[in-house]
Amino acid sequence: MITLGCDIGSLFSKVAVMDGDDIVASGTAATTGNIESEIKDLIDGVLKDAGIDRGNIECTVATGNGADLVKDAGFVEDEVTCVAAAAYFYIDKVDMAIHIGGQSITAMSMDEDGEVTNLMHNDKCASGSGRFLEAMSRKLNIEITDIDPLAAQSDKDVLISNQCAVFAESEVITHVNNGEKLPDIFAGICASVANMVVAQGRRFSSAEDYTLTGGVTRIGSVVDVINSKLSGNYHAFPHDPGLAAAIGAALLGATE
Amino acid sequence: MLFAGIDVGSLTAEAVVLNSGGIISYESMNVLPNPVDSAHEVMGRLLKKQGLGWDDLHYTVSTGYGREKVQEEGMAQQNISEISCHGFGAYTENLEVRTIVDIGGQDAKVIKLNGNGELADFVMNDKCAAGTGHFLEIMCKALGVTLDEIGPMSLSSRKPVRMSNRCSIYVETEVIHYLQRGESKVDLAAGINKAMAERVVALVRRVKVEERVMMTGGVAKNIAVRKELERMLGTRMLDSKIDPQIIGAYGAALLAQREGAR
Numbered sequence: 001m002i003t004l005g006c007d008i009g010s011l012f013s014k015v016a017v018m019d020g021d022d023i024v025a026s027g028t029a030a031t032t033g034n035i036e037s038e039i040k041d042l043i044d045g046v047l048k049d050a051g052i053d054r055g056n057i058e059c060t061v062a063t064g065n066g067a068d069l070v071k072d073a074g075f076v077e078d079e080v081t082c083v084a085a086a087a088y089f090y091i092d093k094v095d096m097a098i099h100i101g102g103q104s105i106t107a108m109s110m111d112e113d114g115e116v117t118n119l120m121h122n123d124k125c126a127s128g129s130g131r132f133l134e135a136m137s138r139k140l141n142i143e144i145t146d147i148d149p150l151a152a153q154s155d156k157d158v159l160i161s162n163q164c165a166v167f168a169e170s171e172v173i174t175h176v177n178n179g180e181k182l183p184d185i186f187a188g189i190c191a192s193v194a195n196m197v198v199a200q201g202r203r204f205s206s207a208e209d210y211t212l213t214g215g216v217t218r219i220g221s222v223v224d225v226i227n228s229k230l231s232g233n234y235h236a237f238p239h240d241p242g243l244a245a246a247i248g249a250a251l252l253g254a255t256e
Numbered sequence: 257m258l259f260a261g262i263d264v265g266s267l268t269a270e271a272v273v274l275n276s277g278g279i280i281s282y283e284s285m286n287v288l289p290n291p292v293d294s295a296h297e298v299m300g301r302l303l304k305k306q307g308l309g310w311d312d313l314h315y316t317v318s319t320g321y322g323r324e325k326v327q328e329e330g331m332a333q334q335n336i337s338e339i340s341c342h343g344f345g346a347y348t349e350n351l352e353v354r355t356i357v358d359i360g361g362q363d364a365k366v367i368k369l370n371g372n373g374e375l376a377d378f379v380m381n382d383k384c385a386a387g388t389g390h391f392l393e394i395m396c397k398a399l400g401v402t403l404d405e406i407g408p409m410s411l412s413s414r415k416p417v418r419m420s421n422r423c424s425i426y427v428e429t430e431v432i433h434y435l436q437r438g439e440s441k442v443d444l445a446a447g448i449n450k451a452m453a454e455r456v457v458a459l460v461r462r463v464k465v466e467e468r469v470m471m472t473g474g475v476a477k478n479i480a481v482r483k484e485l486e487r488m489l490g491t492r493m494l495d496s497k498i499d500p501q502i503i504g505a506y507g508a509a510l511l512a513q514r515e516g517a518r
Contacts, residue, residue: 033436103426124421124422124423125384125422125423126423126425126426131425131426132425135425162383163383163384164383164384164385164424165385165423165424165425166385166390166391166394166424166425167362167385167390177289
């Protein structure tokens, strides 16, 4: 049974196509202006590349902020449910997932059946989100995909003392003017994001086996700092963590 | 005898010179990268304007960002915290004031005074740009209007656009999104000023507001934010006869007068 999961986030739209337990196609596109046509183009492109006929998709499930804009979705599922479904599917005994998206951080605890038992959600403030990273990289003229390789070259973190993204923007410029190196500044920026995530994760301090999902967790420098500060065993999400919600949506399409 | 106050903030710097008869002159400018340079420049401009020299100043107090350094560089005999300077400036300006709402470029402060003009309570937000002048600055840029325009223009709005976010970064996106959808700048400006006032009120409510209330700092010049605050707090703000942006420097100069006379 082929199902398609579509996660429309604030910064990126993600698509995953699953045939039973296997991911057969996936894709990501920036969410900019005309979301409806962007989604259609993304889905068409992903299916074409994989040589899958649209008629073979038995169920399309949409999730994320813009889920309602996916016109041919069979149903819409909450992002938290999707992330939890994907985490539970791939990782044994997982009891917490922290999802770091473009505009939010969500920590969720799960029981042994993968049901979400509790969650903490921050979407009020850009600190710790993808938008924070985006704002900093834009200010410093760096592509968001270059953050990780840059930060990896650092031998010392430059402390970013402002949590607020707006104030941190001015702060990073001050660091540049003071002669700090970009790798060290970005290491500090990654640590700042990680600290916000850790603060959310610690709300569920009893968690023993956790995973991290969402586009921001593609950045190893962020993940490393989170893991050094959170107790419990970290299990890397086995596929692109940015696709977790889309994969979960496709999985839910197969079960429901 | 001349007394002076220098207040270097995060975005602007002010200088005030007074004598026993009151303010003689004041000057305001955007800050330079270094607070010491800002202090030197703003007071230099004032002195030049008045045909005075640094030696004509009998006693000077520095306040604000880098106030210690400004004193170390010999431009002031003493440095005093911006809270004390603000409180004293506002109290001298109007003895009825008990609560001062000071919204600067990068922070917002609420200062409560007792009947003698002494500090009774104090809260501050310097952690989050929402509810500070920086928020307004970002939104003005997004709207393509100036800080001077955003207040008056929003008064004619019939239907302010409600901002659903608090974070400056998210509101900026929201404003751009609404502009693309064709919302009028007037209604957006009104919505922005309202959102601004809501953040300030949340801070003000952390102290028990005592009348009467005075607004100081650059944002006090925004008529729409001011009116919205009056509505939400259910009080009429005291008017400051002097420019609300120079209250800190004014307070510093008054304290210089008091200290220098000792």
